[in-house]
Amino acid sequence: MDERDIYRIIDERLALALPRDAAKRMMRISPFEALNDDGREVKVIGVTLQDEDNLEFIVIRTSDDGEMFPGLEPNLWRKIE
Numbered sequence: 001m002d003e004r005d006i007y008r009i010i011d012e013r014l015a016l017a018l019p020r021d022a023a024k025r026m027m028r029i030s031p032f033e034a035l036n037d038d039g040r041e042v043k044v045i046g047v048t049l050q051d052e053d054n055l056e057f058i059v060i061r062t063s064d065d066g067e068m069f070p071g072l073e074p075n076l077w078r079k080i081e
Contacts, residue, residue, distance in 0.1 A: 006068070013070045014058070025049040026058065034059075034076040044076060 026048045034044050034057070046058035056072040063069075 010060070010068075010070050017070060017072060033079040034073075035079055036073050037075055041079060042071075042073060042076070044073075048072070 026046055028046045029044065031043055031045050034042055036042055036059075040061070042057075042059040042061050044057050044059050047055050048058055050056050050072075054074070056074050057076050059071055059073050059076075060068055061071050
């Protein structure tokens with residue numbers, strides 16, 4: 001699997017995870033490492049407006065075996081080294 005395959009897979013998964021008009025309501029940000037509610041590390045790559053009052057973070061999760069997949073997280077804590 002090369003970088004193009006990874007990009008395509010992430011793009012496909014984001015399309016499934018986000019509403020059809022998400023591009024109008026998404027903002028890319030400088031990536032940073034954070035912890036989710038379960039204490040797992042994620043890489044934050046953007047934010048999206050889910051409805052008029054709620055923002056969610058667009059994240060890349062990594063499984064224990066190294067598989068990476070996109071998702072949404074409502075609450076995060078910035079990881080401090």
